Amino acid sequence: MSDDLAGQAREIAARLQNLSTGSADKPVFAYLDLIGIGWPIRCLLHLKQIDYELISIPIQVWLQTDEGGEVILRKATNNAHVPLYVDGEVSLNQSLSILEYLGDKHGLMGDTPAERWGVKEVMAHAYDALFSWGGLLPIIAKINVPDGVVEARLQAFLGDGPPWGIVGGCYGRNLKSFENYLDANAHNAGGFMVGSRLSVADLHAFNVLCNWYKAFDPERFKAQHPKLNDFVLRIAAIPEVRDYIQNHQEATTWLPIPPLGLRLTTPEALVGLIDE
Ligand SMILES: N[C@@H](CCC(=O)N[C@@H](CS)C(=O)NCC(=O)O)C(=O)O
Incomplete structure (x- = not known):
């Protein structure tokens, strides 16, 4: 990992851009290093003891901009935001969709x-x-x-x-x-x-x-x-x-x-x- 913050942002951006349903040998969850809206997703993965890779992005790294003043990491996902969840079946970039997908997969979407x-x-x-x-x-x-x-x-x-x-x-x-x-x-x-x-x-x-x-x-x-x-x-x-x-x-x-x-x-x- 690079020691300067912009270098770290570029490395994480490249990693996120390379993620796909074909590349993930285990689920990957990328989010900022705070509770935000990631809590229910990470808690579910913990509850269900899912082995996954966490890409935790420090906020100072997220805020890094390129020469044109654009946030480097915003260009790495479809909607310029995190969370991002990728496994062998889906690549999802909206927290509610991720929760619903995982809820379905792990029996947490109700019984009827x-x-x-x-x-x-x-x-x-x-x-x-x-x-x-x-x-x-x-x-x-x-x-x-x-x-x-x-x-x-x-x-x-x-x-x-x-x-x-x-x-x-x-x-x-x-x-x-x-x-x-x-x-x-x-x-x-x-x-x-x-x-x-x-x-x-x-x-x-x-x-x-x-x-x-x-x-x-x-x-x-x-x-x-x-x-x-x-x-x-x-x-x-x-x-x-x-x-x-x-x-x-x-x-x-x-x-x-x-x-x-x-x-x-x-x-x-x-x-x-x-x-x-
Ligand atoms: N509707 C999106 C909203 C995502 C969102 O606002 N993410 C924030 C963090 S909680 C973000 O990526 N902020 C960084 C930015 O806007 O540059 C979702 O539910 O996933």
């Missing part, structure tokens, strides 16, 4: 056609709760955003201030939808999002609920959403999930660079989220 649709719906909601206009990521990301806007957006999102643009009370509203999914499934024992056993819907929901929403405002989360806190503790009590959190998960939720993000959680605080 209706449950399968339910799993997909909860995953779509979990994705929205992070990435959509009313999601948490646009609130956290503050690079080049004036301080006043960061604060107004945050207050609106939490419902503690007037709406900002189209963001208003979305922290609580996004969480209420998760509660609705749990309530709708309450006739099934076990307290899962869908059906009567673990599915990728639970893994995806867990990541968004614990590593993002609870980490962002632990006191509010516990006080106002006890049912979701119980869900977090329940999923984290599954021995393989607990092992993944305590011994294998990445140390930070996202870019560990304070000027770029609001309320970044320390590695210790992140692991502590499953004990209360």
